[in-house]
Amino acid sequence: MAGGTGSVLISQQLRPNDVVRFSTPHVALAPIAGLQMSAGAVEAGNLLLVRCNRAEWETAERAYVFKDWHTQYYEANPVFLLRQYEPPFEPQHIQNALDDLQSAGRRLVTGLRLLKPGSVLEPVYTARFVVSDGLTVRELGPYRTEYLAMPLDGLTWMLEDAEAEGIGRLVATIEAVESIRDTAGLLATIDQFNLAHTPLVSNALSVHLLLTAITMVFADEGASGPRSAATMYNRAMLAMRWASPPLDPAIETFYRERVQSLRNLVHHHSLAQNEAELDEAKTNLSWSLRVGIRLLMQAYLRRSPIDVATPRQTLNRALDRFDAGDASGLEAIIRPPAG
């Protein structure tokens, strides 16, 4: 990012130090609602995240120059996913750029949600912009201005400098998983996890989605019934214990005594509206899935053609061994490949 596009925007007249730093007149921008960072720009793998200044923002949001959002803009401190395109960039490339923002934005938000809790929203729900030689094309979602409103409402996900590398690796892992065969189930699991964190989804449906995802990560393949469920929830708890020991006794109680009855109530839609209980369930299930999905993605990427066990069997056998005091299976899943 360097140089400028030449044209002087109204905001630059108002605030001369804000200059457009894009290196090309063809850029695609997508706000990642809720994402906050202290650095001006961060590279996370192949993604460039930028706290656009007002002049850069107004290349995409020209109409906003007439609104009273200027003071709130810097307060909101929104972060954008930025793609810069070298010429020739023709009108027929615009849709591809918008689609790329959608998929890259979804991967990034998935990575953020898998790393730690916080409020963050995919650009498909807010807005995506392509700016090309002064022409702006926008794709708008139902929560169009949430990228400005969420931070002001305290709904944020703070990216620490040290986390950028990890996020980059997670995004690369998600992209790699998307490109290999037989991952429909895993990708659907990730979707269930993401949908559970979508605004306006009731807590009851969120928990339903998370419980489905838990089954898709920790259940024995092809098995169902009470014994299988107990094993599955025990593994979900073990994943948390392995990732962040020692485990809070309340979480052990949740997985050992309460989750099965909660599952029955949620699946039969007979849940009394106890929002506090649902919130707690959402938190616990999400934590287990953060660990489980990341391990399962690694297990998929490490699968070799001669493996008899499926990635899910590999993960769950490793968790069962961990229950018996042997963490080597889990360590093998996360160990960097030789060479």
Add this chain to the structure above:
Amino acid sequence: MQLRVLACLPRVGTPSGVIDLGGSHIIHLPFDEWLALEGQRQSAVYDKLRSKYTARPPAFWEWSLDVDPALTSPDRENTATLAKLASKDLDVFVAALHWYTGTPPIHPRRSVIYFDAERTEDGVPRVYGESEKEYATENSQPAIVLRSLDAGPLATMLVFASQTTAKWRDGAYEHSVQSLSLSSTPGLGWSTRLLLLVAAFEALLLADLKKGLQEAFAERFAALLTDEPAERKKWTWWGRLGYELRSDLVHARSIDATIRKLPAPPEEFVARLERAGVVALCRLLGGSDVVHQWQVEPAAC
């Protein structure tokens, strides 16, 4: 008094202009009238929007609200009360539009709602959602397109959604409606949408069972869709395959064998099953008299 209310319908296109829904209409507003509602008749900034607005006019749902005349005087509290009164009608309209087109619309609450009382220099009382009035000036890619021939069935659906409001607001149905709506989230693959579809119906159709879920799902789902034996047989087969595919995904079995049995590519199979799901939901809500006239194939969208 009867107060005219206008709600901007994000990403809804009506090439033929007015859609008469009986007691309400979907209309285009002339640009000058929209300026009057916004209180921007003298605004050069707004005037620049004229060509864009006119070339791709936004759709507004226009209906009457029975209100206390005192509420129409410009006042923040009055406007909030009017918005609350309008929200019930809007929710019914959104449900009807979803069930009729098979596509959940963006709620007008996200855009702008005008209460067309006395027009002053500041326009009329109105409430803005997150997108303010942007959908009114940006309608180049409608997600739902309605034509004149949609008027009758959509009006019937509106009556149906209104009559069954208490039922679909009930917990189990609300859960199902929300699950079906989520499946239209952009970018979702067929596998996720299938999980959402089955999740929408699990509790409604299978609450009394612990075994034989796949067969019960298939038979009950088909029974909701049609009374005609050959059609029912077809939908039982489709339902069975849908549930089997869902179980393959959840229990990490290979999906290859099930996919080979599908009567259409997975994307198309799930899209048609989703459409059938909306019809099944309406039947379950008690609308067999209303929905028997429809085909399960995609309608207006």
